[in-house]
Amino acid sequence: MASTMRVQTAIGQRALLITTLAVPLTGWTIHAVSLHRKLAAARKDPLTGLLGRDGYTVKARQNLARYGDSVLVVLVDLDHFKQINDGPGGHAAGDRVLAATATRLTAWAGSRSAAGRLGGDEFAAAVRIGPAHRELRLAQLTQLLAQPVQVEDGVLVDVAASIGAASPDVLGTTDLSVLQRAADAAMYAGKHTGRAVLADRSHAVVPSVNGRRAGRPGTHTLGRAA
Known part of the structure; x- marks a missing residue:
């Protein structure tokens, strides 16, 4: 009987020791994961200085949670x-166009908005703009992004951008993935027309993969959409 009690006591002490050690380890694990996420969110695109995909996603969702229907996802x-990349200036010219686009998008969106580079020549913004001013502001962005970019001394490159936008009050949701999917479909609908397109509910049901229109870059990648 005494032997059995000694065994049980020893087992209980070991369990207590393991539990005691596990608690701080678990705490450090949670802290490490949280720190990693914060660092990823703060990381900026080295070429343009814009937020990367993770950072943009975090800030865009914060804006949607704070301002709701007044946010326009672009x-x-x-x-x-x-x-441009294949032209005489090569990738250096392409880089200058990307940097100029980022500067113009930032100036248009304002410091309190979320502006990011999703990858390649794709950009996004979540801006606080009321319904009465959306069409005017989108037209201003279209004109701004269509200005030629100087890629070398005395050498200008003509540029143009396709723009799609979506808003919570039109689509009935503040889900960033849904808004971006609709904005992506609207952008495709207005491709090469020289005008920005504001998504309606029909754009939100366009078939997609990973939150993006099928066939777009990134649709083969598994995981949560930005």
Whole structure:
């Protein structure tokens, strides 16, 4: 009987020791994961200085949670960008166009908005703009992004961008993935027309993969959409 009690006591002491050690380890694990997420969210695109995909997603969702129906989610895709990269100036010219686009988008969106580079020649912004001013502001963005970019001394490159936008009050949701999917579909609908397109509910049900219109870059990647 005494032997059995000693065994049980020893087992209980070991369990207590393991539990005692596990608690701080678990705490450090949670802290490490949280720190990693914060660092990822703060990381900026080295070429343009805009937020990367993770950072943009975090800030855009914060804006949607704070301002709701007053937020406009905008997607921008540069037209014929491959031709710029393949032109005389090569990738250096393409980089200057990307940097200029980022500067213009930031100036248009304002410091309190979320502006990011999703990858390649794709950009996004979540901006606080009321319904009465959306069409005017989108037209201003279209004109701003269509200005030629100087890629070398005395050398200008013509640029153009396709723009799609979506708003919570029109689509009935503040889900960023849904808004971006609709904005992406609206952008495609207005491709090469020289005008921005504001999504309606029909754009939100366009078939997609990973939150993006089928066939777009990134649709083969598994995981949560930005």
